[in-house]
Amino acid sequence: MTTALPRADVAPVASAKRRRRAPGWLAVVPLLVFTAIAFGLPALAILDGAFTAKDQTTGATSYTGANLTSSLQGPYLTALVGSVKLSAISAGLGALLGLPLAQAVVSSRSRALREAVLTASGVLANFGGVPLAFAFVATLGNAGVLTVHLGLTDKGWDLYSFWGLVLVYLYFLIPLMVLTITPALDGLRVQWREAALNNGATGVQYWRHVALPVLAPSLLGGLVLLFGSAFAAYATAAAMVGSAVPLVTLQIADALSGNVLVGQENVALALSLDMVLVAGLVMAVYLPLQRRSARWLDA
Amino acid sequence: MARRLTPWRWAVLGLAALYFLVPLAASVVFTVDVPGQGVTFDAYTQILSTDGFTSSLLLSLELAVATIAVVLLLMVPAVVALRLGAPRLRPVVEVVCSLPLVVPPIAFVAGIVTVLKWGPDHLSRTPLFQTFVAIQNPSFPVVLVLAYVVMALPFVYRALDAGLRAIDVRTLVEAARSCGASWPQALVRAVLPNLRGALLNAAFLTLALVLGEFTVARLLGFQPFAVWIYNVGGSQAQMSVAVSVLSLLVTWALLLALAGAGGRTQTASSRG
Numbered sequence: 017m018t019t020a021l022p023r024a025d026v027a028p029v030a031s032a033k034r035r036r037r038a039p040g041w042l043a044v045v046p047l048l049v050f051t052a053i054a055f056g057l058p059a060l061a062i063l064d065g066a067f068t069a070k071d072q073t074t075g076a077t078s079y080t081g082a083n084l085t086s087s088l089q090g091p092y093l094t095a096l097v098g099s100v101k102l103s104a105i106s107a108g109l110g111a112l113l114g115l116p117l118a119q120a121v122v123s124s125r126s127r128a129l130r131e132a133v134l135t136a137s138g139v140l141a142n143f144g145g146v147p148l149a150f151a152f153v154a155t156l157g158n159a160g161v162l163t164v165h166l167g168l169t170d171k172g173w174d175l176y177s178f179w180g181l182v183l184v185y186l187y188f189l190i191p192l193m194v195l196t197i198t199p200a201l202d203g204l205r206v207q208w209r210e211a212a213l214n215n216g217a218t219g220v221q222y223w224r225h226v227a228l229p230v231l232a233p234s235l236l237g238g239l240v241l242l243f244g245s246a247f248a249a250y251a252t253a254a255a256m257v258g259s260a261v262p263l264v265t266l267q268i269a270d271a272l273s274g275n276v277l278v279g280q281e282n283v284a285l286a287l288s289l290d291m292v293l294v295a296g297l298v299m300a301v302y303l304p305l306q307r308r309s310a311r312w313l314d315a
Numbered sequence: 316m317a318r319r320l321t322p323w324r325w326a327v328l329g330l331a332a333l334y335f336l337v338p339l340a341a342s343v344v345f346t347v348d349v350p351g352q353g354v355t356f357d358a359y360t361q362i363l364s365t366d367g368f369t370s371s372l373l374l375s376l377e378l379a380v381a382t383i384a385v386v387l388l389l390m391v392p393a394v395v396a397l398r399l400g401a402p403r404l405r406p407v408v409e410v411v412c413s414l415p416l417v418v419p420p421i422a423f424v425a426g427i428v429t430v431l432k433w434g435p436d437h438l439s440r441t442p443l444f445q446t447f448v449a450i451q452n453p454s455f456p457v458v459l460v461l462a463y464v465v466m467a468l469p470f471v472y473r474a475l476d477a478g479l480r481a482i483d484v485r486t487l488v489e490a491a492r493s494c495g496a497s498w499p500q501a502l503v504r505a506v507l508p509n510l511r512g513a514l515l516n517a518a519f520l521t522l523a524l525v526l527g528e529f530t531v532a533r534l535l536g537f538q539p540f541a542v543w544i545y546n547v548g549g550s551q552a553q554m555s556v557a558v559s560v561l562s563l564l565v566t567w568a569l570l571l572a573l574a575g576a577g578g579r580t581q582t583a584s585s586r587g
Contacts (some may be wrong), residue, residue, distance in 0.1 A: 042396075043395070044393045044401060044404050044408060046388075046389055046392075047390065047408065047411070048407070054464065054465050055414065055418075057430050058423055058427045058429070059426060060426075062425060062426040065425075065429050076337075078371075116327050117328070117331050119327075120323075120324040120327040120487070129328075135571070136335070139567050140335065140525065142523045142524075145526075146544050147527070147541075147559030147560075147563060148559075150342075150544070150556050151338045151339065151342045151556065151559055151563075152338055154338075154341060154345035154346070154552075154556040155345070156336040156338075158551075159350075161342075161345050162337070181504075186334075187338070189330075244416075248420060250420065251545075252535075254545075255548065268421050269421060269533075269534060270421070272424075272428055272534055273534065285425055285426070285429060287425075288419075288421070288422035288425040289422075291419050292418050292419070293419060293422070295416070295417050295418065
């Protein structure tokens, strides 16, 4: 940012002004350069690799859409659909169960309960991954405490299945929903409820015609956030089911490490691109909704 | 009205408590009550002497410290500058910091693996190749720090932005400057103390992210803490669950410590 200033401008006032402006640009530059390298390069690699085919014998590369096509066929398509289904169902259940919990906490007016639940939610929403999987294996796995003591295996229970994964995912999705929806529930005015009740509405009618419409953007936003979170989850599934349930994250990991077939790296990148597209769609829905619900909270 | 809701509320809270506490309690039982051996605390006493525990935990902590340092060094000047001198860059930074949300970790690591392969494939005769080798040094994989900083950007940006919204940065800096402080002094001694809660928040989120991170580390072939737990799980089920329980307790303690240290600032700012 060295500008060729006329000598007269290097007066105290001008230099103070220049000093204020110069850090403004300079302070942001390292961040932009860093993300361009650490994030931009891998992102470009995904994009480039997803459209590149490498001839195994000659080593020559050419641009093609074949990777993307094969990433939407056969076992890969099954995995993608499985991931979307699992994420949609667990996000839906998470939102459905998280809302009453958040409402119970908000309406209790007990500060201690509220602090405790919100702190616990903060911890549990981050308690994904390997430890979560192992905690559930110890509880409901084949040799798990509850499985053994209640004889659940005879009743057809299997943790290493689609619904087992849903049950485990809810463990971090419900707290995430509580964290997301609590500010919106706080924004519901007591006066609105009182006004509705004074006009002869029942509690159910208040929820249907007043509260839920106001909450709708936040609810939908939370739902989308939960979906994205479940969709991207890999560690929990990898530590729990291995590859018993077809999921796109597991497929990418397998293809990358060459577990199934050699030379599937480019299909892995195409699958990654599929995931980025789905996640991008999720964010495109989420961000405007978040802005819309923020309007109610500020009002 | 409130009284009529009470039983419903207690039912919801009770069911939630059951769902969230039973796996934890059962995990503890699982580690302590070993079939055929009765009640034993071996799973906990053996942790320290098990191969790889100390080294993987240390690696995770080192990675966490490096990531927190880098992400704060990059982000704090940038977000303060956005408030003071470069508001027009704000949308750019916002988009840049949201982009990692669009790329799931598994896709991100697929990209990183590809980039790292360029090293041997194309760059083996250039000085850059040495850089590629150096950042993959197993005793301290810099490449993981780079990846974690990117993954932490959205959370850190949000935490810092919320903290800055609560204080009047311009007035603080101008006051400090007119009292004769230099720019770095104004930033370090006037702005940063007021951002204590936000900085702690950002640091904690990053710490939790790095300590629990599994996807990127495993697929790049390194063994920090989460990957170690996973590897141990194959052979020593009891101990892997014991470590999982302990790691949850540690996270909990850290969060409570954070609430204690930053709580006053946060309530003050939310009222202000």
